[in-house]
Amino acid sequence: MDEKAIIPQEYEGLELQARGFTDARVLQDFPIRGKKVHLSIRRRRWAEKGNHKKLSRNWATIAKGSRKIAEFAAFLKEFD
Template structure:
């Protein structure tokens, strides 16, 4: 975590746990995707940025790159999909 005048920057790194949909295939860790930044809710009046590093793997016998499917942010919004669905349920 880094705190500056611009706010809080929280750095998150995906663990090296294989995606469930590829559990029956041999995967090799191939580092990380480019870091993404998501603006989150303020903490104690400070702007919060989540800096996320997602992993990528290579399917050993095919040579294709796979990543975990993260549907983090509702398109057009700066909130999680779950929170957007919650608000939509309350306010219609």
């Protein structure tokens, strides 16, 4: 899955240009019908016009130190 070329809300006042994608990240999510779910996601990179400062969307959905989605990681911690 590739992130759409929609400027992130936190950078709305800036003039940005899409500059490709980051390396793909693989996320694991809840099993659907007993099957594993692996999502391969590439975040879009942005550059500010004029100074070429590199920016990207801040994704807080991934639990720190985990390759699982934050909600799923919290669910697993309850059983630990």
